Amino acid sequence: MIIAVASGKGGTGKTTIATSLALVLASHRSVCFLDCDVEAPNAHLFLEPMLDVRKLAVLPVPQIDQARCQHQGTCAKVCQFNAIAIAGETVLVFPDLCHGCGSCMLNCPAGAIIEQPHRLGILESGRANTGIRFARGVLDIGQPLAVPVIRQLKQWFRPRPDETVIIDAPPGTSCPTVESLQGADYALLVTEPTPFGLHDLKLAYELTGELGLPAGVIINRDGIGDSSTRDFCASVDLPVLLHIPLDRALTEGLAQGVPLVALRPQYTAHLWRVLEMIGHRLRETAC
Amino acid sequence: MKIAISTNTLSPEARLEPRFGRAAAFVFVDTETGERLPQANPAASAAGGAGIQAAEFIVRQGADAVISGTFGPNAYEVLEASSATLYCAQSGTIDEVLQRFRNGQLDQFEGGPGRRGHRRRGGR
Numbered sequence: 001m002i003i004a005v006a007s008g009k010g011g012t013g014k015t016t017i018a019t020s021l022a023l024v025l026a027s028h029r030s031v032c033f034l035d036c037d038v039e040a041p042n043a044h045l046f047l048e049p050m051l052d053v054r055k056l057a058v059l060p061v062p063q064i065d066q067a068r069c070q071h072q073g074t075c076a077k078v079c080q081f082n083a084i085a086i087a088g089e090t091v092l093v094f095p096d097l098c099h100g101c102g103s104c105m106l107n108c109p110a111g112a113i114i115e116q117p118h119r120l121g122i123l124e125s126g127r128a129n130t131g132i133r134f135a136r137g138v139l140d141i142g143q144p145l146a147v148p149v150i151r152q153l154k155q156w157f158r159p160r161p162d163e164t165v166i167i168d169a170p171p172g173t174s175c176p177t178v179e180s181l182q183g184a185d186y187a188l189l190v191t192e193p194t195p196f197g198l199h200d201l202k203l204a205y206e207l208t209g210e211l212g213l214p215a216g217v218i219i220n221r222d223g224i225g226d227s228s229t230r231d232f233c234a235s236v237d238l239p240v241l242l243h244i245p246l247d248r249a250l251t252e253g254l255a256q257g258v259p260l261v262a263l264r265p266q267y268t269a270h271l272w273r274v275l276e277m278i279g280h281r282l283r284e285t286a287c
Numbered sequence: 288m289k290i291a292i293s294t295n296t297l298s299p300e301a302r303l304e305p306r307f308g309r310a311a312a313f314v315f316v317d318t319e320t321g322e323r324l325p326q327a328n329p330a331a332s333a334a335g336g337a338g339i340q341a342a343e344f345i346v347r348q349g350a351d352a353v354i355s356g357t358f359g360p361n362a363y364e365v366l367e368a369s370s371a372t373l374y375c376a377q378s379g380t381i382d383e384v385l386q387r388f389r390n391g392q393l394d395q396f397e398g399g400p401g402r403r404g405h406r407r408r409g410g411r
Binding site for chain 1: 368
């Protein structure tokens, strides 16, 4: 079973929920945790894995063999991302715009293009002392392309058949989030009951629909905002699995890197019930 | 001498558009004949890399000078590979911009600070 924790709006508590879900699960079964929020990975702060295995995340970008180049400009024409420009006899490559699709290389009539790896970030994995198998991707600062890093992280760190997988997805509903949710069985959407939280929750909910993923909601910082999030969930039959009231002391503890279930032990039972509800929903869908 | 100026529309009343890559059009002015040829910017609505595509378009048309608000690092790299000289102007009609150009009142664009470093960070 693969559960992806997503949100729409950022800062609603994805990592708080994802890491404590993993901790609750880990006392019962094998857990694989993937921090796919490669632009700001932070799950390691709560799970404290020993990250002792590393691999570079790279993108194949074109390199022009100027001696072979016949200056026909085919590469620049076929590039959908404007990553290649022809200025007279000079062919310029802009690696930051390249998506690594390989069209330029395949279409070059002179065979003057080879691909070379361009570093995007790093993949790291290791075991947390709770036994959780942990991996994360870290996008290099200034790199614009998160998707290939997430894709390579998921290819590199494959779950074992007996493992339950928790994915900490990036916020938003754009390509990195889609890539993170791809292949999941269930999307757990963490929101806060504010108009902004609801606005983005709606987008995230629509995305799970597009991806054909069953979804449920956790309302964090309950007590702020208004009732419109609850009303929306009821109106579209989106189950609210848990409410976490706003609690300043809890937030202070989280800021120290202490997991939710360590700060408030009652959430062990609450989150276990969330997992049971998810399992029940998935069995229903399977029938 | 052929001068390319980024403009806000294709029409003859066009004014200078300070954004280079996303300018609606470019007007190519032949200073010998006075002929003005407006051309739509093929990169105006590009998803990404508009500056590069616009610069490539101008290089292909062959311009000795380019006038725009400013030039991004990628566009600059393409234009630098041609022999065009780059000038900055922030507003005005085409006539006004050309007048300032003839009077030598336009600043030459030399590339912003760190323009190279911006694209070529360590570890790449």
